[in-house]
Amino acid sequence: VGMTQDQGWNERLDALLTGVLAIWRVDGHVVRNDYPSTSCTILHESDRITVERVTDDGDAPYWEVTGLVSGNPVPSLPYAGIQGMLRAVRDLLDPEGSAVRLVIGPQSGVR
DSSP states (O other), X not given: OOOOHHHHHHHHHHHXXXXXXHHHTOOOEEEEOOTTOOEXXXXXXXXXXXXEEXXXXXXXXXXXXXXXXXXXXXXXXXXXXXXXXXXXXXXXXXXXXXXXXXXXXXXXXXX
């Protein structure tokens, strides 16, 4: 059975979010949400932040960040790019954390 494009996005999103949690040194974990949703939820202490790739609302694909932080709902936040989405997730998870530059792209080996 082949992987659908949405299932592939869920795997890539899971890997991306798991990696940035490690880089940011944020103690949390990522849960893939059930297909057909292209989304993952980050669980961090009592916070739940969901990141979804929205492709079916007639607009160009975008990222949406929602959730519950410190018991307060996070309003739906849309982002056109991965960098903006990750910045929003970082600000929600660890607003006092030091800035870390991320370079996102295909890897061709360690040099």
